[in-house]
Amino acid sequence: MDFDFSFAFQPVVDAQAGGVLAYEALVRGLNGEGALQVLDRVSRKNMYRFDQACxxxxxxxxxxxxxxxxxxxxxxxxxxxxxxxxxxxxxxxAKQYEFDTSRLIFEFTEVENLTDTDHLIGIIDAYEEMGFSIALDDYGAGYSRMNLLTDTTPQFLKLDMSLIRDVEKHPRKQAVIEGILLTNYRLGIGTIAEGIETEAEYQWCRSAGIRYFQGYLLARPGFETLPAPYIPDEQ
Known part of the structure; x- marks a missing residue:
């Protein structure tokens, strides 16, 4: 590749435990430039090398x-x-930098238009056999692939911010989220509400039974740092 990059980290909060479940690595330019400036340089030719380097x-x-x-x-x-x-x-x-591989969560987005869903299911199954966790990102925003939840089961599902935005004001969003939560409960999947920006969004999601949260309300991504999250008080 003819370009370099770094990362910002944003915490995923465990509201029940009152701490951090994980930090998501978000690609950035070397000077903190946004992800699009990096991803726009990724092509089919360099995709494999970029994925490995990430x-x-x-x-x-x-x-x-x-x-x-x-x-x-x-x-x-x-x-x-x-x-x-x-x-x-x-x-x-992981071996070189002494990072425990059991703490790795591999995350993929629902909005990516895959050419072969069976290929993705095979990757998920293989990673789970190796002891890694899987998270399905942006759920509810992109291509509908319900067979991902019937043919294999990720450990975490991240509700897209489009479902979360002003959820306390929208009964239809609430109904959709409640249906997803019931499905996740039956399948043993942890639900993460991402894109939380207001106390009202957080409180509604918390009252609905959601345990894990990510968003600007809790912490903005920190460039090459691990920001400490703000966890709202329960009401």
Missing amino acids: RVKAVKLAAELGMDSRLCINFMPNAVYKAETCIQTTLAA
Whole structure:
């Protein structure tokens, strides 16, 4: 690749435990530039190298920052040709930087238009067999792939911010979220409400039974740092 990048980290809060479940690694430019300035330079030609470099850099920086929580790494399913082979660089980096691989959460987005959903299911199954956790991001925002929840089960599902925004004012959003929560409960999936920006959004989601949260209300991403979250008081 002819470009370099770094990461910002944003906490995923465990409201029940009152601490941090994980930090999500969010790609940034070397001077903190936004993700789009980096991702616009990713092509089919360099996608594999970029995906591999992201994993190594995220693990390295997390270890250097002394991260003692779990680490969420976004991955590109279309860049993984064989899960068992493509994971070797990640495992080597974790060993080199002494980062416990059991604390890795691999996250993929529902909005990515996959050419082969069966391929993704195969990656998820392989990663779970290796002891990694899986998170499905942006759920409710993109391509509908309910078979991801019937053919395999991620450990975490992140509700898209479009469902969360002003949820306390929208009964239809509330009904959709309540249905997802029931499904997740039956399947044993942890629900993360992402994009939380207001106390009202947080309080409604908390009252609905959601345990995990991510968003500007709790903490903005910290460039090459691990920001401490604000956790609203229960009402």
